[in-house]
Amino acid sequence: MNNSDIFVGLDIGTTSIKVIIAEYVKNQLNIIGYGNTGSAGLNRGVIVDIDQVVSSIKDAVKQAEQRANIDISNVTVGVPANMLQIEQCHGMIAVSNEDGSAKEITEEDVRQVTQAALVQNLPPERTVIDVVPDEFIVDGFDGIKDPRGMVGVRMEMQGVMYTGPKTILHNTKKCVERAGLNVSDLVVAPIALSQVALNDGEQDFGAIVVDLGGGKTTAAVMHDHKLKYTYVDQEGGDFVTRDISVVLNTSSENAEMLKRNYGYAQAALASDEETFPVQVVGKQEPEKVTEQYLAEIIEARLRQIFEKLGAALNQINAFQLPGGVVLTGGMAALPGIAELAEEIFQVQVKVYIPQEINLRIPSFTQVIGLVEYATKQSEIELIVKQTLGSANAVRHVSSSQRTTTKPQTEQKPVKKPKKNVKENQAKAGNDHNEESGFGYKFKHMFDNFFD
Ligand SMILES: Nc1ncnc2c1ncn2[C@@H]1O[C@H](COP(=O)(O)OP(=O)(O)OP(=O)(O)O)[C@@H](O)[C@H]1O
Numbered sequence: 001m002n003n004s005d006i007f008v009g010l011d012i013g014t015t016s017i018k019v020i021i022a023e024y025v026k027n028q029l030n031i032i033g034y035g036n037t038g039s040a041g042l043n044r045g046v047i048v049d050i051d052q053v054v055s056s057i058k059d060a061v062k063q064a065e066q067r068a069n070i071d072i073s074n075v076t077v078g079v080p081a082n083m084l085q086i087e088q089c090h091g092m093i094a095v096s097n098e099d100g101s102a103k104e105i106t107e108e109d110v111r112q113v114t115q116a117a118l119v120q121n122l123p124p125e126r127t128v129i130d131v132v133p134d135e136f137i138v139d140g141f142d143g144i145k146d147p148r149g150m151v152g153v154r155m156e157m158q159g160v161m162y163t164g165p166k167t168i169l170h171n172t173k174k175c176v177e178r179a180g181l182n183v184s185d186l187v188v189a190p191i192a193l194s195q196v197a198l199n200d201g202e203q204d205f206g207a208i209v210v211d212l213g214g215g216k217t218t219a220a221v222m223h224d225h226k227l228k229y230t231y232v233d234q235e236g237g238d239f240v241t242r243d244i245s246v247v248l249n250t251s252s253e254n255a256e257m258l259k260r261n262y263g264y265a266q267a268a269l270a271s272d273e274e275t276f277p278v279q280v281v282g283k284q285e286p287e288k289v290t291e292q293y294l295a296e297i298i299e300a301r302l303r304q305i306f307e308k309l310g311a312a313l314n315q316i317n318a319f320q321l322p323g324g325v326v327l328t329g330g331m332a333a334l335p336g337i338a339e340l341a342e343e344i345f346q347v348q349v350k351v352y353i354p355q356e357i358n359l360r361i362p363s364f365t366q367v368i369g370l371v372e373y374a375t376k377q378s379e380i381e382l383i384v385k386q387t388l389g390s391a392n393a394v395r396h397v398s399s400s401q402r403t404t405t406k407p408q409t410e411q412k413p414v415k416k417p418k419k420n421v422k423e424n425q426a427k428a429g430n431d432h433n434e435e436s437g438f439g440y441k442f443k444h445m446f447d448n449f450f451d
């Protein structure tokens with residue numbers, strides 16, 4: 001088997017690490033191996049202990065390798081949307097010959113225009129995670145998807161740039177490399193997730209996808225096939241488990257088991273007659289608890305999470321998007337979750353569960369999305385992306401030079417793009433303690449956008 005036909009996705013989650021090995025044959029993705037192990041060393045989606053994460057990654061990869069009966073080396077890894085910022089970028093270069101005559105555009109020119117688009121005043125703690133070209137403009141002719149082979153004297157690139165905390169990116173790469181793997185691509189997690197959780201129409205006309213993870217809950221707005229906005233609430237399913245454990249006075253393991261076996265997201269859907277035994281700390285005999293009481297505990301936390309998401313999404317009028325809300329991620333397996341979300345969001349809500357054999361649980365959506373994303377990248381997207389590595393180096397040199405001469409510029413917010421500010425530019429990274437960041441201007445940028 002040709003190794004280039006093999007794609008591997010790695011999802012480093014707070015609750016578990018998921019790995020998928022897939023082969024791409026005749027435009028068809030076949031999953032040939034998967035691994036899923038409990039994870040340690042993450043807090044709310046962010047790596048806090050490299051050694052523990054490395055060991056969990058190794059375990060999950062080993063499982064997948066054994067199932068697929070192949071050794072893997074390159075992986076596509078998801079980067080959590082914590083403190084993500086999304087903005088437009090624009091670059092322009094001359095492509096003419098030395099005498100000023102028009103010349104054929106090459107791959108090297110594409111790299112150069114990408115570098116020009118990446119020159120930004122980033123604060124030292126932030127870095128570019130990804131850049132996705134939107135269109136190329138050659139001598140004023142816009143809408144070009146791939147300019148290679150065309151003739152012109154001036155080329156522009158318009159795209160979307162995703163930036164995030166350097167520490168998140170560094171730690172993610174470090175863990176993967178220390179686990180003996182090579183990072184072939186780092187993908188902003190909700191972009192990959194949307195590839196599978198949303199259908200083509202939803203990605204195009206607009207929809208909200210919510211990833212109900214263990215350590216965090218991420219809402220992402222997709223429109224025009226682009227990620228426009230993210231909101232990360234730093235509470236997830238593990239908080240629900242903790243609530244159950246505290247209220248019922250039982251161990252975390254028991255609480256997790258009760259949630260999965262008897263849990264409902266909405267108390268109104270659960271029976272007040274059906275009971276189950278709970279092993280209470282300090283008591284010999286198990287106590288009987290009704291399904292409805294358990295559901296009340298679960299609903300209280302979920303309601304709190306959904307209300308925060310709802311407030312943030314309302315600020316940008318995201319509920320006006322025709323696709324409504326799609327829920328996925330581990331907690332989306334809870335019965336009644338769509339009903340609860342619908343009651344709070346007041347729009348159509350559905351749950352996405354992968355249909356691949358052995359992977360029919362919503363925890364796997366993210367990692368399947370990573371593999372799908374890897375297979376769908378166009379050549380031009382790959383060239384732009386490859387430029388990112390070298391451009392990062394260039395930019396960091398120039399930013400440290402700036403620091404020595406003009407230290408005051410260092411703390412400035414990311415420079416605003418010059419054109420088409422109404423679109424694409426979303427100051428995301430609205431981890432729940434940053435809600436004050438929703439300013440008047442920001443809201444109205446999206447008013448325009450969602451019109
Ligand atoms: N059948 C189920 N019923 C209820 N909850 C479930 C079920 N299966 C998994 N969960 C919950 O889903 C959560 C894990 O989801 P997921 O695997 O998507 O998280 P993660 O990717 O590890 O974490 P994160 O994305 O937050 O970093 C846990 O809180 C777990 O209890």
Ligand SMILES: [Mg+2]
Binds near residue numbers: 011211213214366
């Ligand atoms: Mg996750």
